[in-house]
Amino acid sequence: MLYRELAETYEKLEATTKKLEKTEIVKDILLKSGNELRMVVYLLAGRVFPIWDKKETGVASNLMIKALSKSTGISEGTVTEIFRETGDLGKTAELLASKRKQKTLLTKTLTVREVFETIRKICYQEGSGSQERKLSLLARLLSFAEPLEARYIVRTVLEELRVGVAEGILRDAISLAFNVRPETVESAWFLNPDFGEIAELARKGEEALKNVGIKFGRPIMVLLAEKARSLEEALNAYENPAVEMKYDGARIIIEKDGDKIWLFTRRLENVTEQFPELVEYSKKCLPERCIVDGECIAVSESGRPLPFQVLSQRIQRKYGIDEVVKKIPVQMNLFDIIYLGDELLFETPFRKRRELLEKAVKTIPGKFQLAEHLRTKDLKKAEEFYRKSLELGEEGVMVKNLDAGYQPGRRVGYWLKVKPVMENLDLVIIGAEYGTGKRAGWFGSFILGCRDPDTGEFLECGMLGTGIKEKKTSDTDITFEELTELLKPLVVEEKDRTVRFKPKIVVEVAYEEIQKSPNYSSGFALRFPRFVRLRPDKSPEEADTIERISRLYESQRK
Ligand code: AMP
Numbered sequence: 001m002l003y004r005e006l007a008e009t010y011e012k013l014e015a016t017t018k019k020l021e022k023t024e025i026v027k028d029i030l031l032k033s034g035n036e037l038r039m040v041v042y043l044l045a046g047r048v049f050p051i052w053d054k055k056e057t058g059v060a061s062n063l064m065i066k067a068l069s070k071s072t073g074i075s076e077g078t079v080t081e082i083f084r085e086t087g088d089l090g091k092t093a094e095l096l097a098s099k100r101k102q103k104t105l106l107t108k109t110l111t112v113r114e115v116f117e118t119i120r121k122i123c124y125q126e127g128s129g130s131q132e133r134k135l136s137l138l139a140r141l142l143s144f145a146e147p148l149e150a151r152y153i154v155r156t157v158l159e160e161l162r163v164g165v166a167e168g169i170l171r172d173a174i175s176l177a178f179n180v181r182p183e184t185v186e187s188a189w190f191l192n193p194d195f196g197e198i199a200e201l202a203r204k205g206e207e208a209l210k211n212v213g214i215k216f217g218r219p220i221m222v223l224l225a226e227k228a229r230s231l232e233e234a235l236n237a238y239e240n241p242a243v244e245m246k247y248d249g250a251r252i253i254i255e256k257d258g259d260k261i262w263l264f265t266r267r268l269e270n271v272t273e274q275f276p277e278l279v280e281y282s283k284k285c286l287p288e289r290c291i292v293d294g295e296c297i298a299v300s301e302s303g304r305p306l307p308f309q310v311l312s313q314r315i316q317r318k319y320g321i322d323e324v325v326k327k328i329p330v331q332m333n334l335f336d337i338i339y340l341g342d343e344l345l346f347e348t349p350f351r352k353r354r355e356l357l358e359k360a361v362k363t364i365p366g367k368f369q370l371a372e373h374l375r376t377k378d379l380k381k382a383e384e385f386y387r388k389s390l391e392l393g394e395e396g397v398m399v400k401n402l403d404a405g406y407q408p409g410r411r412v413g414y415w416l417k418v419k420p421v422m423e424n425l426d427l428v429i430i431g432a433e434y435g436t437g438k439r440a441g442w443f444g445s446f447i448l449g450c451r452d453p454d455t456g457e458f459l460e461c462g463m464l465g466t467g468i469k470e471k472k473t474s475d476t477d478i479t480f481e482e483l484t485e486l487l488k489p490l491v492v493e494e495k496d497r498t499v500r501f502k503p504k505i506v507v508e509v510a511y512e513e514i515q516k517s518p519n520y521s522s523g524f525a526l527r528f529p530r531f532v533r534l535r536p537d538k539s540p541e542e543a544d545t546i547e548r549i550s551r552l553y554e555s556q557r558k
Contacts, residue, residue, distance in 0.1 A: 001036045003110040005029070006043060007148045013163040019454050026165060026173035030199060037203065038196035039116040045170065045456070046161030048119045050194035051541070052219045052268035055123045057157050059134060060489055064089050064158060067135055071142035072096045087493045089158060093142065093150040108144045115141065115149075119157060160492055160502055166456025166541075170195050178202040180209055188212040190221040190409030193268060214291070214339060216257040219264035221409030222293060223336075225398060227423050228416040229555075231386055232379055234399035237416055241399050242350070243382050245372045246417060247333050248395035249297030249311050250537050254278070254332075255339075256286045265315070267539045274314055277325055278332055281368035287360045289341055294334035294371065303331070303366050305393045309476050312536050334361060335371035335398075338406050350414070351402040375402065386418065395419055423552070424510045425450070425526070425544045426535050428503045429487060430458045435480065438470055442480040443487060448529065449503060450522055451545045458503045459522035459546055462511070467531030478534060503540045508532040514553040524549050 009029045013022055026044060033040040042048050049055055059067075065083065069076040074096060083092045118141045125133045138157060145153055155161045171189065175182040180202045188198050188209050201208045214220060228234035235241050251266040252275075261279045263272045272279060278296070286292065298311035310328060317324050337357040338345050345353055354373060363369045374385050386397050396419035404414035427448040435444020445465040449458030469477045486505060493500040510530045517525035524546075 001033055001040070001112045003112050003115045003149055003153075004146060005032065006040060006112055007146075007152050009044075010152045010161070010163050011148060013165060017164070017455075019169060022164060022169050022455070023172045023176065026169055027177045030173055030177040033112070036112045036116075037199050039112055041170065041174075041196045041199045043112065043116060043156065044163075044165050045195065046156055046159060046163070046165075048116055048123065048156075050196060052193055052264075052270075054269060057119060057122050057134075057159060058125075058130075059122065059138065059157050061089060061158070061491075063131060063135060064138070064154060067138040067142060068093055068096055068154075070135065070139035072100045074099070087495060090151040090155040090160075093145075093154040094147045097142070097145055097147040097150040110141075110144055110146075110149060115153060115156075119153075122157065158492070158502075162457070164455035164457055166453060167195075168454030174199050174202045178205070180206045184209050186409075192218065193221055194218075214344065216255050216260070216291075217262050219253065219268040219270070220291075220338075221268075222251060222253060222266050223406050223408060223414060224411040225415040225417045226411050226413055228399065228418050231382055231397070231399070231418045234416040234418050235377055235379060235382055237399070237413070238401040238403070240351070240375070240402040241377055241382075242354070242373055242375045242402050243385050244335060244374075244398045244400060245333070245385075245389045245392070245394045246396045246398045246419070247295040247297045247371065248305065248308055249295050249330075250308075250315060251293070252278070252296045252332065253291060253293050254282050254286065254334075255291045256282055257289055259283065265537060267537060267542060269315075271315055274317060274321060275330065276321065278330070278368070281332065281364060285362040285364065285368055287340060289339070290337060290360065291339035292334050292357065292361070293336040293338060294332055296330050296332050298328050299331045299366070301329075305331075307476060308537070309533065316536060329367075331366060332368050333371040334369070335373070336406065337361075338408075346406045346408070348405065349403050350400055350406070353406070354402075424508045424532055425549070425552075426506050426508050426538055426542070427461065428458050428540045428543045429464075429483075429501060429505045429507060430460065430503050431498060431500045432487065433463075434497045434499075439480055442484040443499070444480065446483070446507075448507075448509060448526065449543075450524075450549050451540065451543045453545050453547070456541075458540070458543075460520040461522040461524050461546075461549060462509075462520070462526035462529045464507070464509060464529045464531055466529065467510075476533070478531070506535040506538040506540060506543050508535050514549060514556060516553070522546050522549065524553060 012025045065076055065079050068079045086092050118137055122134050122137050171182055171185045175185050192212050253264045255262040261282045263275055265271055298306040300306055314328050337353050376382055389397050399416045401414050429446045430449035431447035432443035433445050435442050445463050447460055448462040448464050450461045469479045472479050487501055490501040490504055491499050492502050510532050511526040512528040515525050515527055
């Protein structure tokens with residue numbers, strides 16, 4: 001398949017905001033993509049790997065400017081100038097390619113495969129000299145690109161495609177193209193979050209898709225919780241509830257197949273290497289072949305839970321792991337089992353799963369244990385448990401339906417969380433304004449975005465300035481300077497005093513109220529938003545959605 005066809009598809013996608021039209025456009029290209037189906041699916045989402053593979057191109061705007069200069073023979077200064085005018089390197093590349101076209105005879109028609117493989121190669125370059133190699137791969141690719149192709153190659157490599165295709169549209173387009181039910185596509189995707197593979201299975205038919213199964217060594221999407229307004233409401237939601245301690249750490253799924261162990265976060269990140277002690281415990285304490293689900297927290301020497309920020313140092317650490325293992329001990333609290341022996345337990349009621357978990361796992365108190373669990377519908381007993389949880393320094397409780405199965409990837413009301421505070425939102429920083437006065441030289445206020453799960457776009461829902469410090473007074477503070485440093489490499493557009501970022505940084509935000517607002521693209525505005533903490537454990541795809549904000553808005557009105 002020619003890359004030109006894909007580029008034309010991108011252009012059509014960009015020209016409409018209507019989801020149905022987008023779905024049709026995607027469906028058409030899926031049907032045409034033949035042997036390149038998997039590549040086309042990844043590329044439509046602006047990627048060259050499945051979502052759980054975190055490899056990146058590692059190309060930022062300055063390297064891109066060099067590549068554009070090299071591929072066109074136009075000086076870096078001029079390229080930068082055009083970039084400044086257009087505010088978009090994709091458009092810059094398009095303009096430059098049309099100028100070059102009139103001059104050179106270099107012609108070669110790019111195929112999807114060629115573009116895909118070159119971008120993958122760019123991702124694989126590591127170590128010394130890798131920037132140079134990335135540069136020459138990119139420059140060569142761009143030198144063959146037609147103007148429209150150049151626009152999208154550049155955006156893909158910068159991981160900035162923005163044609164509004166994410167899970168919702170991919171799911172529906174795959175379903176339409178290959179005549180399979182959207183629910184089947186979705187269930188398969190939760191078990192095997194790889195739309196490339198899902199599309200190939202869907203092409204074989206509904207049955208193949210249904211048999212997708214779990215693959216050890218690959219992450220799955222986990223069951224998600226909903227929020228209850230009170231403990232009483234949560235207890236009343238189920239005929240047979242269980243109350244569990246809610247630990248404030250990182251969700252970790254442990255997969256064990258013989259002597260092989262994998263640990264994945266709910267962001268689908270492989271963190272096996274970061275937690276060697278959990279690998280050891282899993283070898284000793286878990287049955288031969290299983291998948292268990294739980295929350296890992298950092299603990300002090302006396303065993304008290306430490307704030308999430310402490311644990312995040314363990315998650316982010318890639319080198320010198322032994323040292324940090326000693327410095328920051330962790331505790332795994334297992335609360336579910338979803339695979340045992342050769343059996344998938346999604347349909348098994350939680351009551352039974354918990355019993356299996358209790359039987360199957362050898363525990364090491366304080367290190368590798370089961371989440372504390374109490375079966376009761378009695379409000380007094382549940383309140384006592386809740387109080388104990390808070391006194392122990394945990395976050396609150398989870399109320400779970402003992403009769404429910406395990407539904408990966410969804411908030412289906414099987415679990416209800418109860419926490420003492422008003423529910424915070426996890427939002428993405430999509431832009432900022434430069435500060436003035438004391439905040440001069442830094443970004444002084446930040447544009448918050450919530451996610452539209454159909455298009456993958458982020459819609460504005462507030463401006464954040466409160467809660468970020470001018471000076472550091474404690475380890476957990478975050479300053480304007482730090483946030484500015486973190487966001488600078490993500491700038492994709494700059495106009496006057498306002499910049500736009502690649503949506504990467506997720507922050508937890510508290511607020512007083514949600515209001516309707518015509519000024520923001522989401523239609524909602526947070527009143528008095530306040531920074532709570534960075535959420536490096538959450539990907540932008542996991543940020544709160546416009547639907548959730550709309551639901552919260554409605555529930556507020558009640
Ligand atoms: P939240 O992140 O606020 O939506 O709360 C849901 C998260 O709480 C889950 O994804 C888990 O990471 C975490 N959690 C802590 N303790 C438990 C528990 N006992 N059962 C289920 N989830 C828990």
